[in-house]
Amino acid sequence: MPDSVLRAAGLVRSYASPAGPLCVLNGVSLDVRAGESVSVRGSSGSGKTTLLQILGGLDQPDAGVVEVLLPGLGLCPPRLALGRGVGFVFQNYQLMPELTAQENVALAARIAGIDAAEAARRAGELLGQVGLSARADHLPSKLSGGECQRVALARALVNRPPVLLADEPTGNLDERTAEEVMSLMLGVVATLGTALVLVTHSREFAERASRRYVLSGGVLSPA
Ligand SMILES: Nc1ncnc2c1ncn2[C@@H]1O[C@H](COP(=O)(O)OP(=O)(O)OP(=O)(O)O)[C@@H](O)[C@H]1O
Ligand SMILES: [Mg+2]
Numbered sequence: 201m202p203d204s205v206l207r208a209a210g211l212v213r214s215y216a217s218p219a220g221p222l223c224v225l226n227g228v229s230l231d232v233r234a235g236e237s238v239s240v241r242g243s244s245g246s247g248k249t250t251l252l253q254i255l256g257g258l259d260q261p262d263a264g265v266v267e268v269l270l271p272g273l274g275l276c277p278p279r280l281a282l283g284r285g286v287g288f289v290f291q292n293y294q295l296m297p298e299l300t301a302q303e304n305v306a307l308a309a310r311i312a313g314i315d316a317a318e319a320a321r322r323a324g325e326l327l328g329q330v331g332l333s334a335r336a337d338h339l340p341s342k343l344s345g346g347e348c349q350r351v352a353l354a355r356a357l358v359n360r361p362p363v364l365l366a367d368e369p370t371g372n373l374d375e376r377t378a379e380e381v382m383s384l385m386l387g388v389v390a391t392l393g394t395a396l397v398l399v400t401h402s403r404e405f406a407e408r409a410s411r412r413y414v415l416s417g418g419v420l421s422p423a
Contacts, residue, residue: 202233202234202235202236203233203234203269204231204232204233204234204267204269204275205232205233205234205268205269205362205363205395206230206231206232206255206266206267206268206269206286206362206363206395206397207230207231207232207265207266207267207268207275208228208229208230208231208254208255208264208265208266208267209229209264209265210227210228210229210263210264210265211225211227211228211229211251211254211261211263211264211266212225212226212227212228212261212262212263212264213225213247213250213254213259213261213262214262223418224246224247224250224418225247225250225251225254225261225264225418226417226418226419227264227418227419228251228264228415228418228419228420229264229420230255230397230413230420232363232395232397233395234269234362234393234395235390235393235394235395236395236396236410236411237386237389237395237396237397237398237408237409237410237411238395238396238397238398238409238410238411238412238413239397239398239399239400239405239406239407239408239409239411239412239413239423240252240397240398240399240400240406240413240414240415240420241399241400241401241403241406241412241413241414241415241423242414242415242416243416244401246415246416247415247418248367248368248399248415249367249399251399251415251420252288252365252367252397252399254266255268255278255286255365255397256268256278256286256288256365257277257278257279257280257281257286258288266278268281268285268286268362268363269281269285269362269363270284270285271284271360271362281361284312284359284360284361285361285362285363286361286362286363286364286365287355287356287357287358287359287361287363287364287365287394288356288364288365288366288367289349289352289353289356289364289365289366289367289369289385290352290367290369291367291368291369291371291372292372293340293345293348293349293351293352293372294352295340295348295351295352295355296340297339297340297341298339299339299340300336300337300338300339301327301332301335301336301337301338301339301340301343301347301351301354302320302323302324302327302336302337303323304340304351304352304355305322305323305326305327305351305354305355305358306319306320306322306323306358307319307355308355308356308358308359309322309323309358309359312359314359319358322358323336323354323358324336326354326357326358327351327354329354329388329391330350330351330353330354330384330388331350331384332347332350332351332354335347344377345372345373345377346373346377346380346381349369349370349372349373349381350381350384352369353369353381353384353385353388357388357389357392357394360392360394361394362394362395363394363395363396363397364385364389364394364395364396364397365397366385366396366397366398366399366400367399368399368400368401369381369382369385369398369400370382370400370402370405371400371401378402378405382405382408386408396409406423
């Protein structure tokens with residue numbers, strides 16, 4: 201069986217609310233193995249984004265442990281692996297508006313300590329893999345939503361993370377573009393051997409993952 205690239209055990213997360221603590225995650229555990237795809241569905245407010253942010257080290261749980269694989273180092277807390285252990289794709293792309301597609305992708309590599317020439321080379325290669333070589337010098341404002349999300353996918357993968365976390369990556373796209381972006385994402389992660397944790401409201405896209413879960417009442421259960 202392939203090794204784990206992401207492990208979470210006993211995650212608990214509550215938020216303060218006027219009515220008292222709101223328990224969003226109540227003992228969530230998940231083990232993602234190299235190259236596999238996992239989908240998470242759940243109604244709005246069920247805690248999917250909270251879970252992904254904790255898995256990626258952007259938020260801390262109140263209790264529980266998360267570890268992600270850092271190539272060469274083994275399983276580490278995600279905050280140590282940021283940008284290298286996990287890649288993120290967000291619903292609203294989160295590109296830097298003043299940078300071109302090429303610069304957006306290369307910047308993520310530069311932040312992870314890759315030298316400028318290698319960052320540019322990787323960015324060019326990944327933009328080719330997502331079919332955007334001809335748009336590499338365009339600013340996000342000159343790209344369609346589907347193209348912006350393809351740039352964001354290239355950026356998320358530029359540091360060759362063992363796992364990609366995608367939070368409703370097709371939520372802002374029309375049906376046809378959503379299908380194109382989803383097929384591209386599944387194809388690219390399969391080619392690179394990257395594991396995927398996909399949060400989606402789409403039953404159809406969720407079905408395309410090799411393992412499927414539903415988050416409800418703070419608990420993650422097989423779908
Ligand atoms: N920083 C915060 N402070 C207080 N409450 C929060 C905070 N972030 C999220 N929540 C609450 O936690 C719950 C889960 O939010 P979360 O964004 O994780 O849900 P979600 O499943 O991603 O929803 P959606 O499908 O709408 O994106 C919601 O009730 C939300 O209002
Ligand atoms: Mg969300």
